[in-house]
Amino acid sequence: MRIKKYDSFLFFLGWKHCGFFLGLVVDRFPEQSIITPASHCNVCGQKLAPRDLVPVLSQLINRLRCRFCQSKIPIRYLILELVGSLLFLATSLSYLTISQLVLLIMGITLALYDQREQEYPILIWLFFHLLLLFLVGFNLLMTIFLALGILAHFVDLRIGAGDFLFLASCSTVFKLTEILWLIQIASLVGLCLFCLKKRKDRIAFVPCLLIGVIVLLLCELLLQ
Numbered sequence: 001m002r003i004k005k006y007d008s009f010l011f012f013l014g015w016k017h018c019g020f021f022l023g024l025v026v027d028r029f030p031e032q033s034i035i036t037p038a039s040h041c042n043v044c045g046q047k048l049a050p051r052d053l054v055p056v057l058s059q060l061i062n063r064l065r066c067r068f069c070q071s072k073i074p075i076r077y078l079i080l081e082l083v084g085s086l087l088f089l090a091t092s093l094s095y096l097t098i099s100q101l102v103l104l105i106m107g108i109t110l111a112l113y114d115q116r117e118q119e120y121p122i123l124i125w126l127f128f129h130l131l132l133l134f135l136v137g138f139n140l141l142m143t144i145f146l147a148l149g150i151l152a153h154f155v156d157l158r159i160g161a162g163d164f165l166f167l168a169s170c171s172t173v174f175k176l177t178e179i180l181w182l183i184q185i186a187s188l189v190g191l192c193l194f195c196l197k198k199r200k201d202r203i204a205f206v207p208c209l210l211i212g213v214i215v216l217l218l219c220e221l222l223l224q
Contacts, residue, residue, distance in 0.1 A: 044069035076112075083108065095221060099135045102128060103173050104217075107210040110166055114206035118160075125165050132172045141179065142171040163205045170213060178216055185212035 046068040059078045066073060084105075091101045106128035113120035149164035151157065171179055186208040193203050 044071065080108075096217070099132060099173050100217060102131055102135065103169060103213065104210075106132075106169060107166070107206070107213055110162070111204070111207040111210045114162065114204040118202060118204055120162055120206070122165075125162070125169070129165070129169050129172075132169055136172040139171060141176055142168045145171055160205065163209065166206055166209055170209070174216065182209065182212040182216055185215050 044066060046066070059073060059081075062073075064073050064075060064078065065071065087096065087101055087104055090096045091098065096104070106125070109124060109128070110120045113124070145164050145168035148157070149161045149168060152159065152161040152164055167179065167183075170182060174182060186205065189211050190203055190205055190208040193208070197203070
């Protein structure tokens with residue numbers, strides 16, 4: 001399939017910025033500014049040159065190491081850049097809608113936070129959710145999950161407020177039946193992860209919901 005000029009431009013923008021931005025936000029926000037200081041090595045502090053910031057290629061050329069101190073760069077940055085590339089390419093080829101793209105980027109970002117800290121900054125969720133509202137608009141199901149999220153903040157509902165808020169965002173893209181399937185898939189994934197854990201403590205549920213979102217979108221794509 002031949003990619004048009006507009007598609008190539010969209011793909012380039014996604015490749016150049018999406019994965020890099022996700023990694024930057026998760027690493028810095030909310031403790032640090034995502035604007036300053038300039039991109040640098042977290043080990044030696046050396047400011048990175050433009051040649052060090054070319055997505056995917058820079059890391060492969062430098063063998064996943066800092067060009068200055070040779071410390072290892074976490075592989076998650078490479079994975080995020082590759083995922084960002086594929087998502088924007090899929091959108092440019094009309095396999096994903098803009099709202100689905102936003103939901104996936106949102107899910108990846110929140111899942112990284114949730115996996116690391118068992119919570120995520122509300123401002124990150126609010127930014128993406130407002131963008132989804134602009135693209136799709138309000139609906140009753142979303143309002144119900146928002147109310148449950150607020151309630152879960154004050155009352156123990158055995159599921160975190162952040163999980164309900166992400167489900168509210170998912171409700172802008174999926175219908176009620178699909179949301180029910182999403183919850184079933186996420187619950188099954190969560191149960192499997194819990195059984196595999198040596199230490200039987202809480203698990204991050206947003207990554208499980210993200211897997212459910214991906215499964216639903218793949219099924220939708222295959223059934224077209």
